[in-house]
Amino acid sequence: MPEVLIRGGTIVDEQGERRGDVLVSGVGIVAVDSTIDAPAGAAVVDAGGCIVAPGLVDLHTHLREPGAEVAETVETGCRAASLGGYTAVVAMPNTEPAIDNPSIARDVLELGRNALAQVAVAAAITVGRQGVHLTPMAELAALGIHLFTDDGAGVQDASLMRQALEYAGDLGIVLAQHCQDDSLAAGGHMHEGAWSSRLGIAGQPALAEESMLARDLALVRLTRSPMHFLHLSTAGSVELVRRAKAEGLPVTAEVTPHHLSLTHAEVASYDSAFKVNPPLREEADVEALRVGLEQGVIDAVATDHAPHAPEKKQVPFDEAPPGMLGLETALAVVSSAMSGRLGWVDIFAACSWRPARIGRLDPASGGRQGGPVAPGAAANLVVFDPTAEWSVDPSRLASRSRNTPYAGRQLTGKVRHTLLEGEPVVIDGEAQR
Amino acid sequence: MAERERRLTRPGGRVFVARAQVMDADEVARALRRIAHEIIERNHGLDDVVVVGLQTGGVPLAERLVRVLTDIEGVTVPLGSLDVAFYRDDIGLRPVLPEEVTNIPLDLMGKTVVLVDDVLFTGRTVRAALDAMADHGRARAVQLAVMVDRGHRELPIRPDYVGKNLPTRRDELVDVTADGVEIGELADERTAR
Amino acid sequence: MNDRHLLSIADLGREGIEDVMRTADSFREVAGRSIPRVPALRGKTVATLFFEASTRTRLSFETAAKRLSADVMSFAASSSSLEKGESLRDTVETIDAMGVDAMVVRHRSSGVPAQVTAWTSACVINAGDGQHEHPTQALLDCYTIREALAQRRGTEDSQNGADFAGLRIGIVGDVKHSRVARSNVLAFSALGAEVVLVAPRTLMPPSLDGWPVKATADLDSVIPDLDVVYLLRIQAERAGQVLLPNLDEYHERYGLTRERSNRLAAGALVMHPGPMIRGVEIAPEVADLPSSLVTRQVRNGVFIRSAVLFHLLGAADSGEAIDA
Numbered sequence: 048m049p050e051v052l053i054r055g056g057t058i059v060d061e062q063g064e065r066r067g068d069v070l071v072s073g074v075g076i077v078a079v080d081s082t083i084d085a086p087a088g089a090a091v092v093d094a095g096g097c098i099v100a101p102g103l104v105d106l107h108t109h110l111r112e113p114g115a116e117v118a119e120t121v122e123t124g125c126r127a128a129s130l131g132g133y134t135a136v137v138a139m140p141n142t143e144p145a146i147d148n149p150s151i152a153r154d155v156l157e158l159g160r161n162a163l164a165q166v167a168v169a170a171a172i173t174v175g176r177q178g179v180h181l182t183p184m185a186e187l188a189a190l191g192i193h194l195f196t197d198d199g200a201g202v203q204d205a206s207l208m209r210q211a212l213e214y215a216g217d218l219g220i221v222l223a224q225h226c227q228d229d230s231l232a233a234g235g236h237m238h239e240g241a242w243s244s245r246l247g248i249a250g251q252p253a254l255a256e257e258s259m260l261a262r263d264l265a266l267v268r269l270t271r272s273p274m275h276f277l278h279l280s281t282a283g284s285v286e287l288v289r290r291a292k293a294e295g296l297p298v299t300a301e302v303t304p305h306h307l308s309l310t311h312a313e314v315a316s317y318d319s320a321f322k323v324n325p326p327l328r329e330e331a332d333v334e335a336l337r338v339g340l341e342q343g344v345i346d347a348v349a350t351d352h353a354p355h356a357p358e359k360k361q362v363p364f365d366e367a368p369p370g371m372l373g374l375e376t377a378l379a380v381v382s383s384a385m386s387g388r389l390g391w392v393d394i395f396a397a398c399s400w401r402p403a404r405i406g407r408l409d410p411a412s413g414g415r416q417g418g419p420v421a422p423g424a425a426a427n428l429v430v431f432d433p434t435a436e437w438s439v440d441p442s443r444l445a446s447r448s449r450n451t452p453y454a455g456r457q458l459t460g461k462v463r464h465t466l467l468e469g470e471p472v473v474i475d476g477e478a479q480r
Numbered sequence: 481m482a483e484r485e486r487r488l489t490r491p492g493g494r495v496f497v498a499r500a501q502v503m504d505a506d507e508v509a510r511a512l513r514r515i516a517h518e519i520i521e522r523n524h525g526l527d528d529v530v531v532v533g534l535q536t537g538g539v540p541l542a543e544r545l546v547r548v549l550t551d552i553e554g555v556t557v558p559l560g561s562l563d564v565a566f567y568r569d570d571i572g573l574r575p576v577l578p579e580e581v582t583n584i585p586l587d588l589m590g591k592t593v594v595l596v597d598d599v600l601f602t603g604r605t606v607r608a609a610l611d612a613m614a615d616h617g618r619a620r621a622v623q624l625a626v627m628v629d630r631g632h633r634e635l636p637i638r639p640d641y642v643g644k645n646l647p648t649r650r651d652e653l654v655d656v657t658a659d660g661v662e663i664g665e666l667a668d669e670r671t672a673r
Numbered sequence: 674m675n676d677r678h679l680l681s682i683a684d685l686g687r688e689g690i691e692d693v694m695r696t697a698d699s700f701r702e703v704a705g706r707s708i709p710r711v712p713a714l715r716g717k718t719v720a721t722l723f724f725e726a727s728t729r730t731r732l733s734f735e736t737a738a739k740r741l742s743a744d745v746m747s748f749a750a751s752s753s754s755l756e757k758g759e760s761l762r763d764t765v766e767t768i769d770a771m772g773v774d775a776m777v778v779r780h781r782s783s784g785v786p787a788q789v790t791a792w793t794s795a796c797v798i799n800a801g802d803g804q805h806e807h808p809t810q811a812l813l814d815c816y817t818i819r820e821a822l823a824q825r826r827g828t829e830d831s832q833n834g835a836d837f838a839g840l841r842i843g844i845v846g847d848v849k850h851s852r853v854a855r856s857n858v859l860a861f862s863a864l865g866a867e868v869v870l871v872a873p874r875t876l877m878p879p880s881l882d883g884w885p886v887k888a889t890a891d892l893d894s895v896i897p898d899l900d901v902v903y904l905l906r907i908q909a910e911r912a913g914q915v916l917l918p919n920l921d922e923y924h925e926r927y928g929l930t931r932e933r934s935n936r937l938a939a940g941a942l943v944m945h946p947g948p949m950i951r952g953v954e955i956a957p958e959v960a961d962l963p964s965s966l967v968t969r970q971v972r973n974g975v976f977i978r979s980a981v982l983f984h985l986l987g988a989a990d991s992g993e994a995i996d997a
Binding site: 566572 | 699
């Protein structure tokens with residue numbers, strides 16, 4: 048592989064922000080300096096006016112393979128990821144069949160071997176995500192799997208959840224919960240509130256999320272096992288996590304770009320692209336989530352990229368499956384939503400090195416993600432133009448599906464180049480393979 | 481005569497600006513009286529005659545005509561009104577809603593109907609009215625009375641009784657009221673003021 | 674009507690509602706003729722897409738379309754498009770390809786008529802969608818009230834009775850799940866009426882933010898002040914759910930019993946979207962009281978739907994200049 052010189056950008060990593068050129072050779076960064084002359088034969092990529100940062104890490108990606116290859120495959124999902132500046136994704140286990148045993152986990156990891164982003168896997172907590180029997184967590188952990196979740200469903204049974212936490216605690220792995228009490232959320236297709244009442248759509252109350260979160264925090268207090276909370280969406284949830292962290296409980300939390308940017312008012316169009324779980328909430332919730340991310344109560348941004356084939360979404364709102372695309376728009380959406388609140392270092396912290404750490408993909412855990420932009424570090428890098436304006440055209444997305452909530456919208460900030468293990472996989476906004 | 485310059489709101493924010501009065505109130509009254517006499521003469525009295533005004537301009541004229549007819553002959557002539565919104569040939573091309581509910585108080589079978597309108601122009605409204613009337617029974621004869629015939633016919637329709645023949649340009653507008661008849665044109669609200 | 678579709682009463686506003694009612698007056702006159710039909714929509718095709726069975730509403734729309742000389746196409750489908758393995762979009766585009774000018778859509782899911790507008794160039798009329806709206810029902814209810822008000826004032830001519838200012842209308846029952854209630858709240862209040870919703874909290878929408886209404890759980894406290902009591906249909910399957918212990922208790926608290934009907938103000942109207950369940954929403958012995966109004970609602974439904982079709986298909990502005 049030829050050397051690559053990333054020239055003229057502003058470097059952003061955990062050490063801070065500074066001007067500099069980055070020279071990549073093989074799979075690693077070999078030099079970082081204020082100006083580097085291009086060695087003979089090196090490919091030069093322009094980063095003028097751009098940020099050069101560690102590649103983004105998504106803790107929450109639905110790659111849909113195996114089972115729903117019509118909506119997404121590991122290959123297409125990772126292409127979308129790389130276009131969004133991601134160099135690693137954690138594949139969620141709600142595939143068909145579910146990732147609940149080592150053989151399926153191995154298959155998915157194998158499919159990711161050649162993809163345009165590193166593929167890590169989260170495995171299910173219970174067999175078939177049925178909420179009844181625990182999966183063979185030790186065997187799965189032996190494959191390097193660190194996160195376990197029944198995402199798409201919360202573990203309803205409190206006693207089972209307690210045992211899962213105790214068992215996981217011994218293995219040093221982390222359980223991640225989709226907080227949703229089904230008895231409270233039952234039949235709800237959007238947030239319960241002023242809009243659901245007006246639109247005549249059954250809603251799920253904020254309480255459906257908060258009550259399970261409160262229960263799980265109590266279980267963490269009891270078991271002392273660490274836990275990660277997926278896609279928190281309400282002001283009440285932010286408050287619960289704030290108190291839990293103040294108390295010293297070993298918990299982390301993530302928020303999606305859409306919960307930071309959209310409200311339940313979008314559903315007024317009955318466009319099923321706005322159907323998502325947890326649902327889009329109120330202005331006050333969006334504000335609380337932004338504050339939560341600003342103050343570090345929420346650790347990471349995760350996309351919950353959830354592709355659905357068009358025909359599955361072109362049905363009545365209450366029959367449509369929940370979920371929206373996120374990988375290709377995430378960084379632009381998050382940086383706009385947090386502008387004036389978070390500097391670039393904190394934005395990349397939330398999108399790169401903090402999620403890398405939660406997923407144990409960071410250098411300290413033996414991984415190659417979220418690392419510093421420094422000689423000796425892995426060359427997983429994103430070059431982001433924070434001022435580029437673009438309009439989201441669903442038909443031009445790399446994902447196999449089209450269910451973006453940002454169709455036709457004007458976004459600010461676009462990924463220009465992505466390097467995966469030294470390979471320029473995205474150049475000038477085009478995937479290279 | 482600035483104070484007599486009336487402005488009628490028209491679609492598109494354009495207003496009617498009168499340029500000249502072509503008949504005054506007395507002349508309209510005299511024309512109506514003459515038409516009444518002609519109707520009586522042509523029909524040998526008023527047996528089986530029904531007067532029907534077209535919405536909206538023809539209705540007040542029809543009411544006046546019936547009063548004059550009653551004055552002259554001492555008999556009551558049945559009066560109706562007809563809205564042709566459901567019978568126009570430009571439905572879907574122009575936003576036209578019914579102005580008033582059609583009111584034909586009797587079956588027109590065997591009657592002589594005198595249709596009354598204020599201005600006869602292209603003839604399309606009268607064509608629609610003939611269709612509309614057919615739904616209220618088969619009249620023995622239909623006659624047409626108008627206060628102004630301004631020409632520019634697009635259909636083979638002619639009036640039987642005319643208050644005044646008035647040569648006009650296509651883009652002019654003729655306005656008939658109890659005060660008389662005015663000719664003018666549409667102007668932008670801005671320039672009209 | 675400024676839009677190409679009728680999805681919600683909010684599309685009309687007060688002026689739009691009054692326009693439709695005035696045009697409906699003309700269709701009432703047409704209905705009285707020996708041949709109750711006008712040629713206004715000759716050559717236009719109106720398709721009724723009823724994904725949820727409702728013979729009454731479908732027949733009402735089809736009769737309304739035929740009175741305008743439109744061609745009528747009738748499509749009935751199972752309510753779940755997923756069951757058939759065909760997306761809603763496929764179904765709509767297939768019918769669109771046949772060349773229709775208006776689609777009258779009924780579906781058990783809220784929002785389907787709004788979704789359909791994206792997949793057809795035809796005008797879309799909401800004939801009842803899930804728990805969202807049923808705008809033509811609200812229009813015919815307003816028309817019926819206006820007619821009754823005019824009669825009370827002793828004028829056959831109801832043209833000036835569209836002002837509901839000072840009128841107190843109680844909507845009683847399962848407001849939460851009722852599309853009729855949502856449309857009627859918007860329509861009654863647009864015309865100036867004071868609307869009070871009467872239901873137990875379990876049958877009230879979770880939020881009434883932005884609703885121009887008052888709400889109470891106590892029917893007896895408001896019944897003497899009401900000029901119109903609008904009883905909603907209670908679906909039997911709600912009882913036995915946690916929302917409602919049983920229908921007897923519902924009748925006890927929210928049914929129009931003889932005692933309650935005796936406490937109604939003189940001349941108060943009792944209305945119901947039909948079909949009525951005697952012994953639940955209304956006691957058998959008072960059920961005869963509003964029957965004439967129910968018949969009138971059905972008849973008025975045809976006039977209103979003709980008016981809506983004429984407004985959308987006949988009175989549209991093509992933007993082309995045409996000599997008068």
